[in-house]
Amino acid sequence: MLSTIDLQAQAVDEDGEVIYIPNFVTEEEESYLIRKINDTPHQSWKSLANRRLQIWGGLMTRKNVLLSQSLPPFVEVYPNVIDRLQLTGAFCTSTHGAPNHIIVNEYLPGQGIMPHQDGPAYHPVVATISLGSHTAFHYYKYRTGSPSQDATDVFSPGPQGEARIIDHTPVMSVLLEPRSVIITSGSMYTSHLHGIGNEIVDYFTAGSDDTDPPKFADFNVTVANWRLLGRKDMKEAVINGRFLQRSIRYSLTCRDVEKVANSALLKR
Numbered sequence: 344m345l346s347t348i349d350l351q352a353q354a355v356d357e358d359g360e361v362i363y364i365p366n367f368v369t370e371e372e373e374s375y376l377i378r379k380i381n382d383t384p385h386q387s388w389k390s391l392a393n394r395r396l397q398i399w400g401g402l403m404t405r406k407n408v409l410l411s412q413s414l415p416p417f418v419e420v421y422p423n424v425i426d427r428l429q430l431t432g433a434f435c436t437s438t439h440g441a442p443n444h445i446i447v448n449e450y451l452p453g454q455g456i457m458p459h460q461d462g463p464a465y466h467p468v469v470a471t472i473s474l475g476s477h478t479a480f481h482y483y484k485y486r487t488g489s490p491s492q493d494a495t496d497v498f499s500p501g502p503q504g505e506a507r508i509i510d511h512t513p514v515m516s517v518l519l520e521p522r523s524v525i526i527t528s529g530s531m532y533t534s535h536l537h538g539i540g541n542e543i544v545d546y547f548t549a550g551s552d553d554t555d556p557p558k559f560a561d562f563n564v565t566v567a568n569w570r571l572l573g574r575k576d577m578k579e580a581v582i583n584g585r586f587l588q589r590s591i592r593y594s595l596t597c598r599d600v601e602k603v604a605n606s607a608l609l610k611r
């Protein structure tokens with residue numbers, strides 16, 4: 344059983360705002376979940392420019408109120424992902440004590456997600472389960488000062504819709520293995536951004552010793568969770584400076600929406 348004590352051992356950063364747990368679901372559960380995701384009717388998918396997604400648990404109003412619907416049995420019964428997330432203790436201070444909303448993203452190799460923040464509708468914790476493929480996941484901070492002359496800046500809208508410049512060197516980068524969960528909270532949720540590049544292959548640079556950890560070659564940043572990796576083949580590729588080819592990845596981003604409409608009142 345996962346307990347809060349285990350969580351500390353799984354922390355990627357010093358403050359424990361990013362927790363990485365490999366093998367959070369078994370291979371059988373992973374295949375079952377991928378089958379269920381693909382069994383859903385075509386119209387359940389929402390196509391975006393660079394990925395497809397499904398929303399489970401209900402839609403949100405413009406005022407960030409969840410018009411709640413039950414989550415599918417393949418996250419509540421078998422495999423019981425919600426209870427398992429609750430047991431980590433990561434949602435112990437959230438309104439409902441557990442996620443009530445899941446966005447499922449599908450990425451083909453070469454697809455990613457621009458640096459962004461998940462926003463204020465949710466309790467500031469997100470648990471992301473990876474299925475099918477690994478990916479490289481980066482955390483970013485905003486940069487102060489004026490835009491650079493070479494027009495390479497990436498902007499993100501701030502709370503008042505103002506453009507804020509994103510520092511394009513990640514503050515932290517992690518390798519998400521298939522079947523793992525990554526839990527982001529604290530300032531990594533509230534004041535940083537996160538994103539996935541649109542690589543087809545992720546290349547690594549070997550470190551020379553313990554004080555020189557392996558890096559993502561394309562970004563020249565440390566694989567911050569390299570010690571916590573659970574798969575022998577992936578850990579070896581990282582440590583020995585080889586590469587990993589992406590395949591289709593599904594992510595289940597599990598969050599607790601704070602405000603939920605009272606469905607009994609809505610039906611009246």
Ligand SMILES: O=C(O)CCC(=O)C(=O)O
Pocket residue numbers: 446448456461471480537539594596
């Ligand atoms: O796929 C992922 O790991 C991240 C997805 C994400 O950031 C989101 O859906 O907000």
Ligand SMILES: [Fe+2]
Pocket residue numbers: 459460461537
């Ligand atoms: Fe996100």
